[in-house]
Amino acid sequence: MxxxxxxxxxxxxxxxxxICDASEIMITSDKVGDEMPDSFDAMQASNAPQTPVSSCMETCCKTFVAAGSAARNVDGIYRK
Ligand code: SF4
Known part of the structure; x- marks a missing residue:
């Protein structure tokens, strides 16, 4: 990996x-990051629509979870 x-x-x-210590992450466009719920993450990546962008300024990590947040594991991805 x-x-x-x-x-x-x-x-x-x-x-x-x-270092990112997640077992999987999903990078996507800022638009998808803004519009989709936390449950949309690496597990859905293989079936997700393609989201071309113009520059790195338009991408984000959809897997981000604030440290200490109760939102972790909401999508079932194994998180170390
Ligand atoms: S923001 Fe994304 S790439 Fe960075 S540590 Fe978190 S999950 Fe990993």
């Missing part, structure tokens, strides 16, 4: 060294 580097240190999956 590819190593994912991430500096969003208040995410549940972030670990020291700016």
């Amino acid at each position: 590819a190593r994912i580097h991430c500096s969003v240190s208040n995410c549940h999956y972030w670990k020291s060294g700016n």
